[in-house]
Amino acid sequence: MSRWTDLAGKASGEDYAARFATLARSGKNVHGEARFCAALVPVGARVLDAGCGTGRVMIRLAELGYDCVGVDLDASMLAVARKQSPGLPWFQLDLAEFEPALLGIAGGFDLVIAAGNIFPLLAPGTETTVVERLSAVLRPGGLLVAGFGLDEAHLPLLPSLTLSDYDDCCAAAGLTLVGRFATWDADPYDGGGYAVSVHRR
Template identity: 80%
Template sequence: MLAGMSRWEELTGGTSGEEYAARFAALAESGKDLHGEARFCAALVPPGARILDAGCGTGRVMIRLAELGHDCTGVDLDESMLAVARKAAPDLPWFQADLAGFDPAALGIAADFDLVVAAGNIFPLLASGTEGEVARRLAAVLRPGGLLVAGFGLDRAHLPVPPSITLEEYDAHCAAAGLTLVDRFATWDADPYDGGGYAVSVHHR
């Protein structure tokens, strides 16, 4: 199943890589901690784990996970974002692919990841109607016992687009893909989820 245009493409035109990277570079220069997602994920897996960054963008999360010693692979639809990632870390494996049609075998990727992370509002920015297919394809690349970790906004205050998926819908898609909810947090610092507008969900295969 290949998607139509994703909400991300509609929002950015697929040309926002340098602008996106510059925004995060400015945040880093201001002293903001940019590694919460990587710390969160690294705490869930053993040293040297295989991690897929699904919707890796400019590579901020994956590059940090690789620095922490994990075996990382990045996949994103937006070539402008991947160009930034490849420039920053040319030795890491970056692939252009639509997550709704993600076929690791076609890319030469072994489907036995310990963890798949979808940070950066990946699910709300998918093409409408593909959320279940993406959950299925990401679940399929996990080894038994592997984890899918997704953090995304649930309201307009936490998204650059109108909300498109609820936690109940996301959990249903994950359940249909053979995944079970393990835990849910309000932030990448593992603050307890209180029903607010952003959630980090951990599902287990």
């Protein structure tokens, strides 16, 4: 069982989406992840949103002209995503079992994004497998972008994954670190409790 399942409990995708809607109404920019990714690959690039949740990031990227696919394990999250953007491809699947061919998804991806603490909330012990599966769908030169908390202030559960652990997973999958930032605004990483990492295949 994933740590996300432990955390979410009976919380619904509607609750999660409502929180971001409130932030947007207050004037907060809720599209930092999409803006970050758009600066890395050209319009029209193929993007996999791994752990897409309610689709906030992917829907914005699609609006910007990217060819997107979303995968998530949480049915309530995906229900919101499908309601908000029924024309986009959404798949319910554990990332540790992700095989595009089984879903009828052909070709590779130019960028895979795993935002929203995806890696620390995976089922313990599956991190390497998930990185390997996501790496395998990247085209040569493709990017894996992941942002997650490293301490209790930035993560709803006790941290389970260090940056060193994550880098080791990426190295084992043949990925090379090409950038690390403290925020989705691309502020330089300063050793703090949140990191956005960019690895290249």
